[in-house]
Amino acid sequence: MRAAHSRQVLLDLVRWNGRISDLIAAARRIPEGEPPAVVLDRGNAQAALRKVLAEEALPGDLTAWTEQLHMREDIDIEPGHEDLLTQFLFEMSASELFEPITRELCSRWLDELCATT
Secondary structure (H helix, E strand, O other): OOHHHHHHHHHHHHOOOOOHHHHHHHHHOOOOOOOOOEEEOHHHHHHHHHHHHOOOOOHHHHHHHHHHHHHOOOEEEOOOOHHHHHHHHHHHHOHHHOOOOOHHHHHHHHHHHHHOO
């Protein structure tokens, strides 16, 4: 897989640009060791939460998205916000360990992500 194509696949995943199952399947086809790192930023996380709040995506989709992002080594975290975004990914991807993904939880996280500068 060409590096440019791999990068676009990862960008689509980070931006949740498409059906989550298709995005995850495409990302899993990227060979190990390819370096096309992309960055997950607060805006990507906010957009994902807004999808759930607008009922354009299910809470389970958010779990699948964050789980995939959390385990990938070729996706970096926005500099200066690593702790917050890593916590977001961990809590959303392992909601059974924290609390179920609800509208209230999504709203709280959205507020938290919007409040950081």
